[in-house]
Amino acid sequence: MKSLLPSVAHKIGTAIKNIAENKSSSWWYTPHAAAAAHAISERIPLVDFILEVRDARIPLSSKFKLLKKHATSTRRIIVLNKTDLASRSQVKQWMDYFEGQDDIAFRVNSHNRDSIKEFLTFLQARVRELINTGYSRHTITLMLVGIPNVGKSALANSLHLIGRISAAEKGRLKHAVVTPQPGETKNISSFKIASHPNIYVLDTPGILPPHILDAELCCKLALTGAIQECLDGEVELAQYFLAILTTSDEFKKWAKLGGIEKDMLVVTATDGEFDLEKTHKMKHCVTDHTQ
Structure with missing residues (x-):
């Protein structure tokens, strides 16, 4: 399922690049x-x-x-x-x-x-x-x-x-x-x-290159706050973040303890169909709210 991450990253990264192009120049430069x-x-x-x-x-x-x-x-x-x-x-x-x-x-x-x-x-x-x-x-x-x-x-x-x-x-x-x-x-x-x-x-002020050609790089920069938040692409960015979380070793440990079906959240996160109602039907997984 990790192979799906680049496709989601490309989707959000391309959205960010398109916004920059529509503004005639990168709004961060x-x-x-x-x-x-x-x-x-x-x-x-x-x-x-x-x-x-x-x-x-x-x-x-x-x-x-x-x-x-x-x-x-x-x-x-x-x-x-x-x-x-x-x-x-x-x-x-x-x-x-x-x-x-x-x-x-x-x-x-x-x-x-x-x-x-x-x-x-x-x-x-x-x-x-x-x-x-x-x-x-x-x-x-x-x-x-x-x-x-x-x-x-x-x-x-x-x-x-x-x-x-x-x-x-x-x-x-x-x-x-x-x-x-x-x-x-x-x-x-x-x-x-x-x-x-x-x-x-x-x-000193933070500086990004005038143009960022790598879509996945754009996604990572947006996710960590290096690029200003924008309205377009927020759903894809959330999907990418969720996909990262659900493919992490930490999540797999909790998923195993909670009985969550393997890769269930990864699929919903990366195919754009994540539904909170689906998660309510899953077996309850004890979590630490302080994390």
């Missing part, structure tokens, strides 16, 4: 986005570290394509954010994958204090390694980059808060606006996260 992309490109060679933030649920699909235009740097760190929303075992597998690609990667939950402390300690260690090579700058800059809604601003806020507390610094805290909607960050802002040496992190 506005003139403001183009200006932001130019500003980010200008700063990439000037900062000390690039923190490429990706969604831990789609670590390949959330890759920041703008970095392709720049030479690969050993100072790029792939940050898998939103790990609280992803499978722990799969995140571990992706970390192993990036290590095999000789990439530096770190997994983090921007809303967890302990996770942010670990991330800050990790960043400070990278900075010390840089300074030990004879690097002479008194101020180190790290720039958060990525597609929309991967949690760059939330990371900036948390690093700023934890960093100021750790350094026992006084003064008013800065705060980047964080919302569930993509594209909220409009400008590049700096936040101090450590002292001795001074370390600043730059929060």
